[in-house]
Amino acid sequence: xxxxxxxxxxxxxxxxLTAAVAPVLLTGTAAAQAPTTEFGGSVWFDRDSDGxxxxxxxxxxRAVVKAKGAGGEFTALTAADGTxxxxxxxxxxxxxxxxxxAFATTTPTSFKIVLAAATTIDPILFGIRGATICGTVWRxxxxxxxxxxxxxxxxxxxxxxxxxxxxxxxxxVDGTYCLADIPAxxxxxxxxxxxxxxPSEGWTREGGDSKFGFTTGRTDPITxxxxxxxxxxxxxxxxxxxxxxxxxxxxxxxxxTYDMKSPDFAPSIQVGDEFTIVGGVYPDGNxxxxxxxxxxxxxxxxxxxxxGGMPSTIQGQSxxxxxxxxxxPGLIEFIGVTVRVESxxxxxxxxxxxxxxxxxxxxxxxxxxTASIAAIEAETTPAAAVIPVNTTKTxxxxxxxxxxxxxxxxxxxxxxxxxAGAGALWFTRxxxxxxx
Numbered sequence: 439x440x441x442x443x444x445x446x447x448x449x450x451x452x453x454x455l456t457a458a459v460a461p462v463l464l465t466g467t468a469a470a471q472a473p474t475t476e477f478g479g480s481v482w483f484d485r486d487s488d489g490x491x492x493x494x495x496x497x498x499x500r501a502v503v504k505a506k507g508a509g510g511e512f513t514a515l516t517a518a519d520g521t522x523x524x525x526x527x528x529x530x531x532x533x534x535x536x537x538x539x540a541f542a543t544t545t546p547t548s549f550k551i552v553l554a555a556a557t558t559i560d561p562i563l564f565g566i567r568g569a570t571i572c573g574t575v576w577r578x579x580x581x582x583x584x585x586x587x588x589x590x591x592x593x594x595x596x597x598x599x600x601x602x603x604x605x606x607x608x609x610x611v612d613g614t615y616c617l618a619d620i621p622a623x624x625x626x627x628x629x630x631x632x633x634x635x636x637p638s639e640g641w642t643r644e645g646g647d648s649k650f651g652f653t654t655g656r657t658d659p660i661t662x663x664x665x666x667x668x669x670x671x672x673x674x675x676x677x678x679x680x681x682x683x684x685x686x687x688x689x690x691x692x693x694x695t696y697d698m699k700s701p702d703f704a705p706s707i708q709v710g711d712e713f714t715i716v717g718g719v720y721p722d723g724n725x726x727x728x729x730x731x732x733x734x735x736x737x738x739x740x741x742x743x744x745x746g747g748m749p750s751t752i753q754g755q756s757x758x759x760x761x762x763x764x765x766x767p768g769l770i771e772f773i774g775v776t777v778r779v780e781s782x783x784x785x786x787x788x789x790x791x792x793x794x795x796x797x798x799x800x801x802x803x804x805x806x807x808t809a810s811i812a813a814i815e816a817e818t819t820p821a822a823a824v825i826p827v828n829t830t831k832t833x834x835x836x837x838x839x840x841x842x843x844x845x846x847x848x849x850x851x852x853x854x855x856x857x858a859g860a861g862a863l864w865f866t867r868x869x870x871x872x873x874x
Contacts, residue, residue: 568665575675577639629650630655721765
């Protein structure tokens with residue numbers, strides 16, 4: 439609608455037949471048995487608070503408007519464009535009202551009218567104003583989480599209100615955005631993933647000038663008051679430098695863990711043995727990344743149960759899994775499976791592969807890690823898998839080795855089985871410090 443446009447609706451008298459026609463039921467508390475009329479109006483977002491519908495100011499959908507008076511109480515819901523209409527309302531005096539504590543008001547919240555034959559009722563308009571949240575999208579060139587002079591802004595980057603999929607804006611040429619018509623309450627904003635852009639970018643560190651999460655791209659809940667103006671909700675990005683990596687392959691037999699990539703790893707495995715194979719993977723670089731992996735074992739091994747902190751499922755001779763959210767760079771997560779030897783087999787590879795993430799992965803060679811194992815027919819008396827005395831090993835506490843599941847699953851992290859010293863391994867979690 440153009441600036442200061444006034445809509446005009448004419449009340450329409452509906453002649454009601456008497457005894458020959460049954461009474462018409464209304465949306466409200468009264469039945470119409472007398473001449474009736476119809477009228478309407480709109481509820482709109484009055485962004486400049488001038489009380490007039492201006493170009494670019496949209497209507498509010500599903501707002502409740504009430505009419506109370508001579509014929510009873512009636513309600514109407516606004517359509518997608520903010521308009522509403524009452525029909526079949528008996529003649530008489532009424533108060534028409536709309537109020538919602540989630541929004542500020544820019545017009546009176548109620549109007550009094552009289553419905554009568556041959557009357558004209560102008561549209562009854564209710565102006566409301568939502569809160570605004572504004573900020574700037576910028577590139578954190580030095581990756582310190584602070585916005586500094588000389589760091590470039592990012593245009594055409596989307597920011598939106600998480601609870602309202604239709605309320606989003608692309609940043610302007612100067613990097614600024616401003617979201618309007620936001621209801622009061624706790625609101626969360628989301629900034630889009632820029633992995634597919636040039637340059638490929640992800641969210642910068644939290645705790646500085648960027649209010650969007652390093653792993654989620656979402657803000658903490660923002661307390662919004664009706665009609666408030668909130669500024670400085672900035673979104674910072676880093677140019678991606680990422681590499682998906684495997685870290686190690688481990689075998690757990692009894693209470694002992696063995697490094698399958700050790701030069702002297704030469705297990706003696708036979709039919710009937712049961713043990714667990716675990717692989718470590720992680721994103722390396724400067725951004726949080728999606729993390730998925732697959733661990734495949736030779737035919738002849740029956741996959742019994744999944745193991746490790748990565749949510750996973752068994753599919754044939756493989757266990758595959760991944761995390762719903764992004765993982766911090768440098769933090770190793772583990773995927774594993776407990777297996778039982780059902781038939782003998784010659785030397786065959788255990789294969790661990792980490793998937794590419796959302797960002798470019800320049801070195802695919804370190805996405806795969808393999809180790810060879812074989813199994814022989816069972817001896818007369820079945821025994822646990824035997825490892826030659828010269829094979830690198832370390833003893834794991836019985837309480838951890840016996841769980842057969844992630845010992846730190848309650849905090850949603852993977853098992854940390856990190857090699858140290860002369861191949862010794864222990865259960866812990868730390869940042870990967872592997873050589874590139």
